[in-house]
Amino acid sequence: MSTNDPQPPVERVEALYAELVQHYGGGDQRELRAAAKILLVALAKFREHGGPQWATLLDEYVDILKRDPQRFQRMLESNRATTPDELLA
Numbered sequence: 001m002s003t004n005d006p007q008p009p010v011e012r013v014e015a016l017y018a019e020l021v022q023h024y025g026g027g028d029q030r031e032l033r034a035a036a037k038i039l040l041v042a043l044a045k046f047r048e049h050g051g052p053q054w055a056t057l058l059d060e061y062v063d064i065l066k067r068d069p070q071r072f073q074r075m076l077e078s079n080r081a082t083t084p085d086e087l088l089a
Contacts, residue, residue: 010079011080013038016038017034017035017038020034020037021034043058046058
């Protein structure tokens, strides 16, 4: 995907997810398998670029998702920005 792509990053990831789901066709748990692929890559990048406290930050995100799903949804929605200056979370 080019840097001139007008689609915000979250939408690009969601498009990749949809493409992966299609890749699995009628397979069993294709949505879960597609999500797992994206999660594996994300975790590897999180660890690689997250610094020494990457696991703590990851735990914070997971905790927010478990305890306050509405807040997590707001965080996700705020990351639908089209430019880095628009990001809130």
